[in-house]
Each structure stands twice: as C-alpha cells, then as structure tokens.
Amino acid sequence: MYGGGTIFENIKGTELENEDPGQLAAFEARIDRGEKIEPRDWMPALYRKQLIRMIEQHAHSEIIGALPEGTWITRAPGFKRKMALMAKVQDEVGHAQLLYSAAETLGKPREQMIDDLINGKSKYSNIFNYPAFTWADSCFISWLVDAGAIVNQLANAKGSYGPYCRALDRICAEESFHLKYGHHCVIYLATGTAIQRAMFQEALDRWWAPMMHFFGPSDNISAHTxxxxxxxxxxxxxxxxxxxxxxxxxxxxxxxxxxxxDPNLRKNETTGRWEYTEPDWDEFKRVINGDGPCNKERLAVRRIAEERGRWVREALQSKQNVYVTPLA
Amino acid sequence: MKVVSLDPRVNRLPEISGIDSISRKAPLDQFGTYEVFVQPKEGKPFQHEGIVHAPNLELAFLLAKETLTRRFMCSSIFVTDTRNVFVSPTTENDQNVYDLIPSAGPAQGNARPYEIFHLFKRGKQHVHAGQVAATSPQEAMWIGGQSLRAGKMIYNVWAAPTDTFRFTRDEERDLWLTLPEKKFRDAAAYKAGDKLKTFLEKK
Structure with a gap:
C-alpha cells in the first residue's frame, strides 16, 4: 500500500557546499545516464538524508496502514473476503520489512527507525490517522488508497536508488492483487442492495478529503524539491x-x-488537468502533527506490540548477534 | 491518555489506559542481518532477494521463507550472515570489476569452498555464479574472475564461504508446493467484469 505525500525537509541553499564538486558531478552524471546508485557508491549527504526520510516514511506507512484494514479481518463478510484481507494485510507488513531493509542500506538501523516511529519523531502517511467505521471504509482503502499508492510507487520505482527501486518492483507486483480485490469488493457493494450502496457512498464522503491530502500539499506550497x-x-x-x-x-x-x-471536481479538457476544490491544508497539517482522530491509537498499538514482544527479543538475543549494515 | 478505538480488541488491551507509562524501546536490541538468495524455479540461478533480521541462521532461514517467498514461485532458498559476505568495489560503464581484482598471490593454508555472486547490471540483483575453492575471499574472487566470468560484463562480486550458508534440505523442498493453491492471493481470482457489465446495462 501507500507511498504518497512524503514530507521532505526544506533544503537549505548551503547543504551542498561541503560536497566535493568532482564527486558530485560524477554522481549527477550517473543519474542522468539512467544508472542506479548502489549503497556503497559515493552520494551527497543530502541525498542520503532525504532518501532515508522518504523510504522510512514509506515503511512506517505500510505497518500503520495495516492497522485500519487489519481491524476488519474478523468482520469481513464471508470466508473468502477474510482470507483475502488477511493475505493483503500480511503483504503490507511484508512491504514494511522490504522498505526498512532498503533504508537500512543507507546506514540507519531498523530498530532506530521503529524507535522514531513509536516515539512520534517520524511521520507516516496521514490517511491512516482516520478511522475505518464500516466494511465499506475498508473497501475504500483496499481499492482507492492502494490505487493512489500504486500511482506513486510505480513512479518511484523508476528512481535512482537501486535498493529502493528493487523493493518497489516487488511491492508493485504484489499490489496487483490488492487493487483487483479492492475493486471487486466495491463492485459488489455498488451492485448490491440500497443499504450496501449507501454504505459505500458514506465511506466515499468520509475518505475523499484524506484521499486528496494523500499526495501531499499542492506544489505551490510544498517544500522546494x-x-x-x-x-x-x-x-x-x-x-x-x-x-x-x-x-x-x-x-x-x-x-x-x-x-x-466535491462540486468543483471536473476535468478541464483544454489543459487536460483536473480542477477541484483546494484541499484544506490546515487540516492536513493539524492531523499530521498529531491531532487526527486516530494518531494516538495507531502509535499506542505499535508501542504495545513493541512492549509485548520485548521479552521474545531479549530471550533470543545473544552476543553472537552483531548488527552490520546490510548489503543491498 | 485515554484511547477509545472502534476496534474492541484495541479497547480490551490492558495497557491501553496507561500507554504513556510504557517505557521507551530498549536501544539497539536488534538482531543481526542475513542475506537471502532465492531460486524461483528448479534449474534457474539463485538470486539475491533481500535481507532478514534474525537471532540465528536457522531462524533466518525460516523468516526468509515467510518474508521473501510468500507470494511468488520458489523452489529453494539459502541464507548467510551479512558479515560472511565479502564485497568487491562496484564499477560502471565498460569497466569489468574482475579487471580490478588483483591476484591473491601464492595460496596459504587450506582451501575451502566459496559461493560467488555477480552483479550484471546496476540496479538489479546479484546472481549466483558458482562455487570456487580458495584460501581467502580475495583469492576466491580472483579465481572467480578466471573461471566464472564467462565473457560477461560484471560490475560487482560477492564471495562468501560455503560452510556459512544454510541451504534448503532435500526434505524441505515441499515447503513451497502449496503456493499455486493460494488463489486468493492472485489478481485473476477477482474478476467482476460481468457483474459490472450487467449493472451498467441496467443503468
């Protein structure tokens, strides 16, 4: 699932001053040629920092994103839907593992990333700070939030950092079932009873604003990228x-x-662009800074999972376990 | 802090009412990492698929199976501790990395087998090339350059002692036999075109 609306730090004009101009030029030339950067290649500190930030946010979004859908496994209508949703949620957590591994190759250990998540230092996709009230909310997430994520992930899979691209290729391949499953669920609601149709319409009404926020602030107010x-x-x-x-x-x-x-939503056939009511970016900032309906719950559940799993990790720990940065 | 969830299971967690009192995560309680190599089909080469964190080699094998061979066809995997893998420099353009690896000089001590992996293209995974016998990782790479290069452009080489790997045992090869039965993980299992068509026609 997810990978949109990464919040990058503003880049200061001085951040590249300390880099070696020759190495920087060779690095940029390699990217211009369409080659990938691998973990042991030289890279500017700013590239490393922003990539860690982006991949880490993406990984956190996968495990936090599993929570609103995971809630619905036991209440999914019928055995087939339960099996599918369970497999999907398992995939999302697996995607987090792939992404943490990719970020680790840049030098930040996974445990430090998880620590930053549960202490509120790192962000994750804002959309998962909203609750899934009904089965239709779960279907909205499976179809449309995943669809948004795939738009983003397919683009990022063509990026410059080798380990992230490899993780995304694998994730996109696994996501193809998620999207089809989500669409299948929504078609069944849409072609079902009046109550089922109304249930999805209500979910759409609830989730449209967070979905528009999903891709991040509009270009004229977002960080210089x-x-x-x-x-x-x-x-x-x-x-x-x-x-x-x-x-x-x-x-x-x-x-x-x-x-x-959104009464203003229409495609401008002249420009080929969609016109819509400008999303409420103050609401976006308020929620991403901790004041959303589910922020506290999401982090609380992760903290409790960490706390409850600690004795297992301690029991398995031994002096032979030495962490080193993974290779690729 | 009071968390009230829509999920009754969350509300039943005894810790939920005192969530602020839960101590910070113990620093660096992490396990080591293990490199995982997957063979998608009998006869195909193994390729690097990613890493797992694990407390030991045996659990690394198990976690690798769950994490990296849950969805797509697989016939065998092997894993080794990241610390066992020796890595050459990475080259680019038309620079073959084997041209940069010097001869290790006269052999010293007993030779042991090493597994050799090649990177054929930047951005792709390392692919298993074969096994050589050598007295050091550097010698293993040098011998690999003589015997496994096969006229191909290679940008990076990994060498790891064979006895550090956990391979799939013959009796474990049925671990992946049930993968094709899990149709609910397949996009093709979610066809709703007819239902949609009927709905649109009525509309």
Missing part, C-alpha cells in the same frame, strides 16, 4: 500524482454511480 527531482528521489510533483490518480479513478467511481463530494 527541484534538487530531489533532479536526483530522481522524487519522481513527480504532488499535483502531478494527484492529477494522474484523478484521471485514472474518478471515471471508475462515477461509472459505479457514486457521487464524489
């Missing part, structure tokens, strides 16, 4: 990703006869 795009850390602007998602999925939502809760 030209350097990150040149280095192929960020592969498209937030607005471009949002536009691509709308282009691919709004027609599919309309086809099912649902109403998207």
């Amino acid at each position: 030209e350097t990150l795009m040149r280095w192929k850390v960020k592969m498209a602007t937030n607005d471009d990703m949002r536009n691509q998602f709308l282009d691919m999925y709004v027609p599919k939502i309309w086809e099912l006869g649902f109403t998207i809760p």
Whole structure:
C-alpha cells in the first residue's frame, strides 16, 4: 500500500557546499545516464538524508496502514473476503520489512527507525490517522488508497536508488492483487442492495478529503524539491500524482454511480488537468502533527506490540548477534 | 491518555489506559542481518532477494521463507550472515570489476569452498555464479574472475564461504508446493467484469 505525500525537509541553499564538486558531478552524471546508485557508491549527504526520510516514511506507512484494514479481518463478510484481507494485510507488513531493509542500506538501523516511529519523531502517511467505521471504509482503502499508492510507487520505482527501486518492483507486483480485490469488493457493494450502496457512498464522503491530502500539499506550497527531482528521489510533483490518480479513478467511481463530494471536481479538457476544490491544508497539517482522530491509537498499538514482544527479543538475543549494515 | 478505538480488541488491551507509562524501546536490541538468495524455479540461478533480521541462521532461514517467498514461485532458498559476505568495489560503464581484482598471490593454508555472486547490471540483483575453492575471499574472487566470468560484463562480486550458508534440505523442498493453491492471493481470482457489465446495462 501507500507511498504518497512524503514530507521532505526544506533544503537549505548551503547543504551542498561541503560536497566535493568532482564527486558530485560524477554522481549527477550517473543519474542522468539512467544508472542506479548502489549503497556503497559515493552520494551527497543530502541525498542520503532525504532518501532515508522518504523510504522510512514509506515503511512506517505500510505497518500503520495495516492497522485500519487489519481491524476488519474478523468482520469481513464471508470466508473468502477474510482470507483475502488477511493475505493483503500480511503483504503490507511484508512491504514494511522490504522498505526498512532498503533504508537500512543507507546506514540507519531498523530498530532506530521503529524507535522514531513509536516515539512520534517520524511521520507516516496521514490517511491512516482516520478511522475505518464500516466494511465499506475498508473497501475504500483496499481499492482507492492502494490505487493512489500504486500511482506513486510505480513512479518511484523508476528512481535512482537501486535498493529502493528493487523493493518497489516487488511491492508493485504484489499490489496487483490488492487493487483487483479492492475493486471487486466495491463492485459488489455498488451492485448490491440500497443499504450496501449507501454504505459505500458514506465511506466515499468520509475518505475523499484524506484521499486528496494523500499526495501531499499542492506544489505551490510544498517544500522546494527541484534538487530531489533532479536526483530522481522524487519522481513527480504532488499535483502531478494527484492529477494522474484523478484521471485514472474518478471515471471508475462515477461509472459505479457514486457521487464524489466535491462540486468543483471536473476535468478541464483544454489543459487536460483536473480542477477541484483546494484541499484544506490546515487540516492536513493539524492531523499530521498529531491531532487526527486516530494518531494516538495507531502509535499506542505499535508501542504495545513493541512492549509485548520485548521479552521474545531479549530471550533470543545473544552476543553472537552483531548488527552490520546490510548489503543491498 | 485515554484511547477509545472502534476496534474492541484495541479497547480490551490492558495497557491501553496507561500507554504513556510504557517505557521507551530498549536501544539497539536488534538482531543481526542475513542475506537471502532465492531460486524461483528448479534449474534457474539463485538470486539475491533481500535481507532478514534474525537471532540465528536457522531462524533466518525460516523468516526468509515467510518474508521473501510468500507470494511468488520458489523452489529453494539459502541464507548467510551479512558479515560472511565479502564485497568487491562496484564499477560502471565498460569497466569489468574482475579487471580490478588483483591476484591473491601464492595460496596459504587450506582451501575451502566459496559461493560467488555477480552483479550484471546496476540496479538489479546479484546472481549466483558458482562455487570456487580458495584460501581467502580475495583469492576466491580472483579465481572467480578466471573461471566464472564467462565473457560477461560484471560490475560487482560477492564471495562468501560455503560452510556459512544454510541451504534448503532435500526434505524441505515441499515447503513451497502449496503456493499455486493460494488463489486468493492472485489478481485473476477477482474478476467482476460481468457483474459490472450487467449493472451498467441496467443503468
């Protein structure tokens, strides 16, 4: 699942001053040639820092994203839906492991990343700070949040850092079932009873604003990311990703006869871009800074899991266990 | 802090009411990492698939099976501690890394087998090339350059002593036999085109 709307730090104009100009030029030339950067290659400290930040946020989003859907496994309608949702949630947690491994190759140990998550220092995708009230909310996540994530992940898989691209290739291959499963669930609700249709419409009404936030603040207010795009850390602007998602999925939502809760949503055929009511970015900032409906619960559940698993880790720990940075 | 969840299981967690009192995670309680190599199909070469964190080699094998061979076809895996893998420099363009690996000089001590892995393209995974007998990792790479290069462009080499690996045993080869039965993990199991078509026609 997820990988959108990464919050990058503002880049200061002085951050590249200490880099060796020759090495920096060779690094940029390699990226321009379309070659991947591997863990032991020289890289600017800023590239390393921003990649760790991005991959780590992505990994956290996978494990936190498993929580609102995981809640629905026991209540999913029927055995087949339960099996599918369980497999999907298992995949998401597996994706977190792949992503933590990719970030680790840059020098930040996994345990430090998990520590930063449960202490609130690292962010994760804002959309998982909202609750899944009904089965239809779970279906919305499986179909449309995953769809948004795939838009983002397919773009990032063409980025410059080898281990992240390899993890994303694998993740995208696994996601193909998630998207089909999610669409299948929504088609069943859409073609079902009036109550089922109303249930999905209500979920759509609840999740549309977080979905528009999903790709991150609009380009005119988001952090300066030209350097990150040149280095192929960020592969498209937030607005471009949002536009691509709308282009691919709004027609599919309309086809099912649902109403998207934005009277201004339309495609401008002249520009080819979607027009919409500007999302409430103050709400986005408020939630991402901890004041959303589920922030406390999400972190509490992770902290309790860490706490409850500690005795197992301690029992298995031995002096022979020595952590080193993984290879690739 | 009071957390009230929609999920009754969360509300039943005894710790949930005193969540702030839970101590910070113990620093660096992490396990070592193990490199995992997967053979997707009988006869195909093993390739590097990723890492797992584990307390020992045997558990690394088990976790590798769960983490990296849960979904796609697999016939065998092997794992080794990251610390056992010796890594050459990485080259680019038309620079073959084997041209940079010097001869290790006269052999000293007893030779042992090493597994050799090649990187054929930046951004791709290392692929298992074969086994050589050598007295040191550097010698193993040098011998690999003589016997396993096969005229190919190679950008990076890994060498690891064979006796440090946990291989799949013959009696374990049925571990992956049930993978094709798990249709619920397959996108093709979720066809709803007819249902959608009927719905659209009625509309």
